[in-house]
Amino acid sequence: EAVHGKNLAVAHENRERFGRCGILAANLLSSPGAGKTALLEATLRDTHVSMPSAVIVGDLQTDNDARRLGRWGATAIQVTTGDICHLDAGMVQRAMAELDLSSLSVVYLENVGNLVCPTSFDLGESLRVALVSVTEGEDKPLKYPGAFKWADLILVTKIDLAAAVGFDRDTAITNLKRVSPAARILEVSSRSGAGMEQWYETLRGRLPARE
């Protein structure tokens, strides 16, 4: 509880700072391997010139994700959490200190792969994105409702594999709408490019107004 309150205070500071700098801060959440990094790799490749971007990525171990993300010219900061199962606002604040925020439009926060714990830790984001892949099963939204209720935007990923895995799209979308009626839902593939333009448009629509 004390940990939680302390996190909220730091999250508020982050939110203020992102806001003053006119930055869209997006928190990306999903289970391990649902495609967060692949999505951000394609996103940076396609948009980081028109929308100057940086990424703060959390993992228990390795800098694999930061190295993948850094190849597209944007700054990618790896936070290694050890055995902590989520990013928290303090980790994000320390990473923000390494960024030139005045030069950026978007900061992506790729959370540790986990459909449970990260929703309890506000990072100071202005957009909450939950990813669920067609390979995980159509009932995941019902079984892990917290992550989907938390989200403003839900991305159904790897849709290029839908036929190969026998994905029941109607059931999946019905389940998502039941758990998270207010969220926008997009189906995407980082591999084929399907749905990616709508994802980019959603991001552009969420950029804070220029001052």
Added chain:
Amino acid sequence: EAVHGKNLAVAHENRERFGRCGILAANLLSSPGAGKTALLEATLRDTHVSMPSAVIVGDLQTDNDARRLGRWGATAIQVTTGDICHLDAGMVQRAMAELDLSSLSVVYLENVGNLVCPTSFDLGESLRVALVSVTEGEDKPLKYPGAFKWADLILVTKIDLAAAVGFDRDTAITNLKRVSPAARILEVSSRSGAGMEQWYETLRGRLPARE
């Protein structure tokens, strides 16, 4: 820390009880949707007559998994954890009270989908099984080392999809062996049946000796 010590005490009680009843207790861990329930469905269908079995399954919400598992004639007890991201020994102890342990050879403990937190909570199991699917990516063992170091047995699941997702088997196996040199590794598909006989044989080989 206090929570952890208390859990260990209850885990010891569970381990003692399973041991006295000559039961193999298997803790199955993986990310959401890696195929734990599908594996257990096939396992119960194929072996619960020769190896009397029960399942205790943990989920945040719903009894979907217990209903799927209960169709094969074995007792399936659903534990709903609310927002707790792991099974603990106390939850397992309460569920054990609903089982006729003297009639069983195996009790499967299907953990909450989470590659991080469950390894901190001993349930009293005698076999630790980590599942990772071919759809999650070859670097998951390096990025979530705790789960793979914890495991006695690692199952690479959904291998029927390996070609469709471009699975790099050599890299995946190399990564698994690096992180968990002592673990046995099996490649399985609950869908095609590939590797399932070796999984059943491994289970039979781990049954406590008859008294």
